[in-house]
Amino acid sequence: MTPLLDLPSAHAVHTGWRSRPAAQQPAWPDPAALESAVGTLTASAPLVLPRACDLLKSRLAAVARGEAFLVQGGDCAESLDSADTAAVGRTASTLQQLATVFGYMMSLPVVTVARMAGQYAKPRSAGTETRQGVELPVYRGDAVNGHAFTAAARAPDPHRMVRVHRRSGATLLLVRAHCASEQAGPGYALDALRKFAAGAPERARYEALTQEIERAGGFIGTGGGWHTPGELFMSHEGLLLDYESALTRVDTATGRPYATSGHLLWIGERTRLLGGAHVEYFSRISNPVAVKVGPGAxxxxxMRLIDRLSPGDEPGRLxxxxxxxxxxxxxVLPGLVERVAAEGRTVAWVSDPMHGNTIGSPSGHxxxxxxxxxxxxxGFFEVLLGLGAHPGGVHLEMTGDDVTECVGGGAxxxxxxxxxxxxxxxDPRLNRDQSLDLAYRLADLLDAVRPPGGVEEARR
Structure with a gap:
């Protein structure tokens, strides 16, 4: 019987990135330990399968065509020491509630993607951190080292990547259990929105919008006949190339290589160098991929980056x-959107309103x-709608828990x-109420910026 995925061959094929400059990679102190960890990962089971990656690509193709909307969100950085089943369910539920509001707001089916089951590595602005005269390696996420400010915790340990793979598998099981439960249904999301609106400071305005959503039947993506309420895909920043390449597999049915660590991987603002290792690796995998684009782009x-990552201009790929x-x-954004449109390239435009707005607080947080x-x-919606383009989605660092990490909002x-x-x-996350508050307030703002007749009218 032919195996579904060819485990070792993809790892052999996808090592070309090693000849390119690789930004934001740990200085692993023990080459033998790294080789051992990579060997374990190479022989490990895939976390996701090619068919599911292709399904997400088809969903994102609808986003690129202006026929769907992406809601993506979750933790800034997952923790290996946290195995809170309820927390996973709360974040998944919050994403579904956001999808309900945004789906109604856009009158479109929604693609829901979580920053889960792999978001364990973080790019950093400096390689070391100094406290009270003590300098140690910076914390790069639980896939690399520990958060505690001690020499032992901050030493990069490649076997943490093996732990990440196992914990990500456990998280996927929890997510699948949630998606199969009653809590993943449209009735639960609508009930949760009713309770949120009833307790919100701007209760009258939020209750009115919630009633409109209820009358519309929830609008969580039934349009087009392809969305199922419990459909939730996994994503993370594909930062650690040793981890990603070790989990690359070739689909023997098609001969195409896939990153099996998640359905969607993205390249960060700090690692999108055209001649760099990340772009080289991402250009070879068949998953849908994303790129963060900052104000210096x-x-x-x-355009060169688009040509490299999506040379065939396949809808849903980028x-x-x-x-x-x-x-x-x-x-900054108008010139980029206009150029991409003028070149006739098919991409989805999504807003990450988090990472460009980080500040320090008096407490040091x-x-x-x-x-x-x-x-x-x-501003993102104003720019895209003003140019007759499709504002394709939102990408948030958020949680379903009642944290106090971002300031402001209704609370x-x-x-x-x-x-x-x-x-x-x-990095700081929006809590559940702030996340929903954001969606409700944006729905109000859109009434002022949406062109008469909607996006289709603006395109004509």
């Missing part, structure tokens, strides 16, 4: 995630202002509240 460089900052999005996040999202979290329940080991 040049149109010519972006998503561009704008993360400009509230103060730059209206200035990194945080983000809710109003800045909302402003960047509003009025202030700087003084941050230490109360600041649990992120890296």
């Amino acid at each position: 040049e149109a010519d460089d972006l 998503t561009l995630v704008a993360r400009m900052g509230a103060g730059r999005v209206r200035e 990194k945080t983000r202002r809710f109003d800045d996040i909302l402003d960047e999202l509003a 009025g979290i202030g700087f003084a509240d941050l230490p109360e329940r600041y649990r992120s080991v890296c």
Whole structure:
């Protein structure tokens, strides 16, 4: 019997990235330990299968054509020491509630993607961190080292990647169990929105919108006949190339290689160098892929990147995630969108309103202002709709838990509240109420910026 996936051959094929400059890779201290960990991963079972990756690509093709909307969100960085089944369910449920609001707002089916089951590595602006005169390697996510500020914890350990693979598999089981439960149904999401609206500070406005959503039947993606309420795909930043290449497999039915660590992988702002190792690796896999695009992006460089990652211009293959900052999005994004459209390239445009809006707080915690996040999202929609293009989705760092990491929103979290329940080991996340508050407020703002007759009218 022919195996579904050919395990060793893909790893042999996809080592070309090793001859390219690889940014943001750990300085693994023990080559033998790295070889052992990579060998274990190479022989390990895939976390996702090619058919599911292809299914997501077809969903994202609808986003690129303006026929669907992407809601993507989850943790900034997952933790190996946390196995909270309820927390996974709360975040998945919050994503489905967001999908309900955004689906109604856009009158489109929704593609829902979680930052889960693989988001264990983080790019950093410096290689070391100094506290009280002590300098240690910076924390790069649980796939590399520990968060505690000790020499032992901060030493990069490649066997953590093996733990990440096992924990990601466990998380996938929890997600699948959630998606098969009653909590994944449209009735549960609508009930949760009713309760949110009833307790929100702007209750009257939110209850009115919730009633409209109910009358519309939830609008979580029944349009087009292809969406199922419990459909949830997995994504993460494909940062650690030793991990990703070890989990690359060739689908023996098609001969195409896939990253089997997640359905969708993205390249970050710090690693999208055209001649770099990440672009080389991503150009060879058959998964749908995404690229973060910051305010320093040049149109010519972006077009070269698109040509490299999606040479066949396959709809659904490439998503561009704008993360400009509230103060730059209206200035920088129009030229990029216009250039891509002028070249006739088929991509999905999505907004990440989180990463360009990080600030410090008096307590020393990194945080983000809710109003800045909302402003960047509003600017993204203004730009895309004003150009007659499709604002294809949102990409949020968020959680279903009641954390205090971002300031503002309906609950009025202030700087003084941050230490109360600041649990992120890296960047600040919106909590569940802030996430829903963002969706509801954006729905109101869109009434002011949406062209008469909608996007189709603007295109004509």
